[in-house]
Amino acid sequence: MKQFWNTLKRYAPWLILLLIIDSFSSLLLWLSSVQAFASLVVTIALASLVLFSVIVLVLYFKEQHKRAIFRDFLMEPDEVNTEKLLSAVSQQEREQLQVLVSVLEKKQSRIQETEEALRDYEEYVEGWAHEAKTPLSLLTMILDNRADEIPPSLHAKLDYVRSQFQEDITQMLYYARLGSSTKDxxxxxxxxxxxxxxxxxxxxxxxxxxxxxxxxxxxxxxxxxxxxxxxxxxxxxxxxxxxxxxxxxxxxxxxxxxxxxxxxxxxxxxxxxxxxxxxxxxxxxxxxxxxxxxxxxxxxxxxxxxxxxxxxxxxxxxxxxxxxxxxxxxxxxxxxxxx
Structure with missing residues (x-):
């Protein structure tokens, strides 16, 4: 409803111009024949209002359709939506939109490249974290199975290092996962x-x-x-x-x-x-x-x-x-x- 009133305000000057023309025509009609003026003035005014209302409604629905096409284009600026948008606008608007389409295509390409690079980064981090767990598991196994062969003070220090290393790997892995688009x-x-x-x-x-x-x-x-x-x-x-x-x-x-x-x-x-x-x-x-x-x-x-x-x-x-x-x-x- 708000958009309709905005459309009405946009074309209000044309209504005022139409009413001025009607007033001038009515004045001429009154000067030529008072009886004809009395019988036709209401008809002229109603016809002008009806004509203006029909034109505004047509333009309103046309703008709504154009706005919907433009929204689809912004959501997914592919070839189909681009063609629909260009066919729905005037020649002057088409030239301006072609510049916009060119800029959006470049930005879309950069976004896709960034998303691919981010996926590669996530895969690398997760792969590295899982690879790092292999020597960590080996260290854990040695500390568990050969505790008698290692001096207690050295065992405590190695166990401390193992725990700290495990925490760092876990933190890095979760940092990568939190930025991922998929959650498990x-x-x-x-x-x-x-x-x-x-x-x-x-x-x-x-x-x-x-x-x-x-x-x-x-x-x-x-x-x-x-x-x-x-x-x-x-x-x-x-x-x-x-x-x-x-x-x-x-x-x-x-x-x-x-x-x-x-x-x-x-x-x-x-x-x-x-x-x-x-x-x-x-x-x-x-x-x-x-x-x-x-x-x-x-x-x-x-x-x-x-x-x-x-x-x-x-x-x-x-x-x-x-x-x-x-x-x-x-x-x-x-x-x-x-x-």
Whole structure:
């Protein structure tokens, strides 16, 4: 309806011109014959209005048809839609549109080349990650089967390196997958305690190196989400707690229920985050102040965690107790309740 009124406003000057002509004709008719003027003036006015209305309607539907063709062309500027558009416009518009078609074809070609390059990049990253897992698996097998032949201090260091390498590969692989157009998520009922204990086991060498105290308060709670994506998030949160741990480090995992949400909290007692840094910790590349513990940070862990949470339709928030008599960071993940 708005478009119709816009069309009417566009052609309003022609209606005014037509009414002026009608008024002039009526004046001449009145001067020549008062009786003829009285009998024909209404007919002239109605005929002019009807003629104008018919012309406006025809032009309106013609513009609607042209707009639909143009919309199809913008959505898919192929040869068929291009030919339809050029045949629906005037010669003057056709010359201008040919320039637009040429520019769009070049941009479409560049987009296709970029998409192909992105697919090649994703395939390369995933292929490299899977290839890198082969020596990593070999190192794991050696550490498991020949632990008696390796000095305990060296075994602990190699296990630490293996865990760190495994985390870096996983982070890179998920970074590539999050940008992919295809997702392979599988949503299912997930036992929280078992899923988190698996992640804690993967990070056991890093946690033991820092002498973490783990307090897992979970019972037999179940949430509905993708297992791999969720465990990746938990792994990044735990890794962040390890990197920024303080003296006598502790990690507390708990769950609380609200009317519409189940909220998982993972709290540490590390160095914490300053108040002015807290709103930005989920941004890509953000590392906060340049203290010694953050100099080697990439700022990717929590960014990927937030991206994964968005993909899984989970709400994630962070709190810190900096300057309130205690320190540390608490990450909350809210799961919508499934009826």
């Amino acid at each position: 998520y599988r949503f299912e009922a997930l036992e929280l305690k078992d899923a988190i204990e698996e992640v804690l086991e993967d990070y056991a060498p890093l946690l033991e190196e820092k002498q973490f105290l783990i307090e897992n308060r979970l019972q037999d709670e179940t949430v509905y989400t993708d297992r791999r994506g969720f465990q990746f998030m938990i792994g990044q949160i735990i890794s962040n707690s390890i990197k920024y741990s303080g003296a006598e480090p502790k990690l507390t995992v708990s769950l609380k229920h609200t009317g519409e949400m189940d909220i998982l909290t993972i709290a540490d007692n590390g160095i914490g985050v300053k108040n002015y840094d807290l709103p930005y910790i989920f941004q890509k590349g953000f590392t906060g102040d340049s203290t010694d513990s953050r100099k080697k940070a990439t700022g990717m862990g929590l960014y990927l965690t937030k991206k994964m949470a968005d993909d899984l339709n989970l709400k994630i928030e962070a709190e810190s107790r900096w300057g309130e008599g205690g320190e540390g960071v608490t990450i909350s993940i809210a799961f919508p309740k499934v009826k």
